[in-house]
Amino acid sequence: MPMEEMELKPGRHMLYMEWYSRDPGGLFMKVNRWLYSAQSPYQRIDIFESPFYGRVFALDGITMTTEIDEFMYHEMLVHVPMFMHPNPKKVLVIGGGDGGSVREVLKHPSVEKVVMCEIDEMVVRAAMEYLPYTASKLNDPRVELVFEDGAKFVRQFKNEFDVIIIDSTDPTAGQGGHLFTLEFYKACNEALKEDGILCAQTEGMTYDWEWGSTAYKRIKANFPLVKMYLGFMPTYPGGIWSYTYASKAGLDPIKDYNPEKVRNFKEPLRYYNEEIHKAAFALPNFVKKYIGEE
Amino acid sequence: MPMEEMELKPGRHMLYMEWYSRDPGGLFMKVNRWLYSAQSPYQRIDIFESPFYGRVFALDGITMTTEIDEFMYHEMLVHVPMFMHPNPKKVLVIGGGDGGSVREVLKHPSVEKVVMCEIDEMVVRAAMEYLPYTASKLNDPRVELVFEDGAKFVRQFKNEFDVIIIDSTDPTAGQGGHLFTLEFYKACNEALKEDGILCAQTEGMTYDWEWGSTAYKRIKANFPLVKMYLGFMPTYPGGIWSYTYASKAGLDPIKDYNPEKVRNFKEPLRYYNEEIHKAAFALPNFVKKYIGEE
Missing domain, CATH: 2.30.140.10 (Spermidine synthase, tetramerisation domain)
Structure with missing residues (x-):
């Protein structure tokens, strides 16, 4: 270990x-x-x-x-699904105790409520004290903090959320493992509204890429349209970070993408832009092979 | 240091x-x-x-x-310019003593000759002995090995090469620094034919990104069409690797790209494909800022 x-x-x-x-x-x-x-x-x-x-x-x-690269991860995890949804009002973040995902979600003016379900309250308290920029929006009135096991929490909802973001730890680290099961992704699907979108961090494609491949296939078993995309992440293992996008209504992240929303976006972004959104879904041949999409 | x-x-x-x-x-x-x-x-x-x-x-x-990731670097450095050139016959590789770039160049059937100019003969001999796959094509009859300072060597040619690939070490490491000067890029331009294409590795965009930004701007000062692109490279600093493409005839790597050539390509590639070619030119906002292309 x-x-x-x-x-x-x-x-x-x-x-x-x-x-x-x-x-x-x-x-x-x-x-x-x-x-x-x-x-x-x-x-x-x-x-x-x-x-x-x-x-x-x-x-x-x-x-x-x-502090040097959390924006790369959080922007890519959050803005790809958020810009794909036509009007995201209610968002669930599972994990993400540092607050970076919530900060990015709240840049979208349509959002009325974000529920962040993080199992470990101590992580959230530590982030609020020592990572003030990352955690800067956790006190926002639109945020509801829930300290529970995300896999259990999500099961109580049906047809509730516009977007679900899975910002988990690694499957072998801490409590991340149960956020990578078939049952969990199925429960997420049910907790989403009919036009809901899910996005999950699905690990790196350099070391231990089997985890990401497994997560991708399990999400694919639960949604009609699922695509993996990649982003740079210097301090994560190998720097090739994968995310998996899933749409309950079959919205394609390239064909159904509306760049007007991005062009009219008021908040400054340091990584994500219209070209990056589309480019991120281009996968190198070895990644296609890893996830069985050759 | x-x-x-x-x-x-x-x-x-x-x-x-x-x-x-x-x-x-x-x-x-x-x-x-x-x-x-x-x-x-x-x-x-x-x-x-x-x-x-x-x-x-x-x-x-x-x-x-x-051995786990040299293919990512060599495929991205070589195939982007090689697929852009309509009919590359004569190629100059500057640096690249390990042989990986030459191996990729020779996958293109139009190539009749590759000159590899590497200052350090001991690097080439060591690679041929200990890195047999990377150096596998250095004995190919189409390859001419020259052990000289690339910056001096290139000055003797005018209108000679279809493609020039700059596979240098870092500007602060070994002998790489003189392969990052304005004069060197100008000499490369003159050594290219009228429809010639240059491609250079231009360092990482995480640490010490100023080197890459400087190289990009200097190449831009010497060619009518210059674009930076990115690729994953897990064992290079930060994993966000940049390459700079330059066309003497103004060939645009997106608009003038002919994917037919890629679809008909017979050699297996592990990283590069048609979508990756186009996607690689999408730059995150922070990289655009670094290179002054906001």
């Missing part, structure tokens, strides 16, 4: 983050200052400062966000 | 590759077996075996190729 070989050591000059479950390898970075370390009922939480990466937030020794 | 803080240490279980010139940070990997280490007149050369990455080739402690 990663943590046995490469445990986070507060106070050490250098910190090593494992990238791969089978052989040691990963990212190392300099630590200037340790801000927070705690063991929650679910996982180990660490937040520290690194000169280049800024504030780094890790769960069980795996990078969740760094 | 990277090498002072993180020198390669043959025989150590773990190896740390610096990713950033200002603060320590980068990739670490397990080393199973050390295959080759030498100091050439130009740089330190290392080749070792890692369980996940396969054979890893490094110059001055910076990863040049690993």
Whole structure:
């Protein structure tokens, strides 16, 4: 296991983050200052400062966000589904305790309510204290915070949400595993309205790509139109990050995309734009092979 | 400097590759077996075996190729310009001592001759011995190997090549710096035929992105049509790798692209395809800003 070989050591000059479950390898970075370390009922939480990466937030020794690149992940996870939905009013974010996904969701003026269901309240409290920009919208009156198991929570809803965003940890880290099951994706489908859209982070395509491939196939088994897309993410393992888009009404992310909405968008974005939206769905041959779409 | 803080240490279980010139940070990997280490007149050369990455080739402690991902870099650097040229017969590769670019160039059946000008003969000899797949085409009869400074070599040609590929090391590593000057790009322009195409690796867009931005602007000062594109490259710093395409005749890589050539291509490719060609030119907002193309 990663943590046995490469445990986070507060106070050490250098910190090593494992990238791969089978052989040691990963990212190392300099630590200037340790801000927070705690063991929650679910996982180990660490937040520290690194000169280049800024504030780094890790769960069980795996990078969740760094200040230099969290925008890449959160913009790609959120804006692709949000711009595809004609009028997203009610959004469910599952996981995403750092608040970055909620921050991006609330850039869309149609949104009336965001429910964020995060199992680990300690993560949310730590983010609100130590990651003020990432967590900046968690106090917004449109946000409802729920501290529960997302897989159980979603089951109580039928035909409720316009968009569901699955911002989970890795399937082997902390509590992420149960957010990768067939049953969970089925429950998400049922919790969506008829024209609802789901988007999930589905892991990297360099190391342990089998996780992402499995997640993609399971989502595909539950929705009529499912497509994987990719984005750069420097501090995540291998930097090739995958997301899976699913539409209950069969809205195609290329053919049915309305770039007018993007052109009229008032909020500044640092990664996502009209060309990136379309380009992200182009998959390299090896990724098509991994997910069985050759 | 990277090498002072993180020198390669043959025989150590773990190896740390610096990713950033200002603060320590980068990739670490397990080393199973050390295959080759030498100091050439130009740089330190290392080749070792890692369980996940396969054979890893490094110059001055910076990863040049690993067996798991060199195809991503070489396919993107080579096939974008090669598919844009209507009939590439004579190709110049500057740098690229490992042979990966030549291997990809020779997949195009129109090619009659590839000149590879690599300053460091020891790199080429080491690659031919220890990186047999990457260097597999360096003995092809269509290949002419020249061991010279590429910046000087290219100056002797006018109107000679269909395609020039600049497969340099980083501007601060080894001998790469002089392959990033205005004068060098001007000489490349003059060495190309009237419909010639140039493509250069122009560094990463995460760390030290100023290098890539400078290279892009200098190429742009020398060609009528210049566009940057991106590809994933897990073991290069930050994984967001940039390439700059330039056409002497103003051929646009999107509007003037002929996908028929790709559809009829007989050689298997693991990364590049028709959709990737077009998608690679979509730049995230922050990259547009870096290169002054907002």
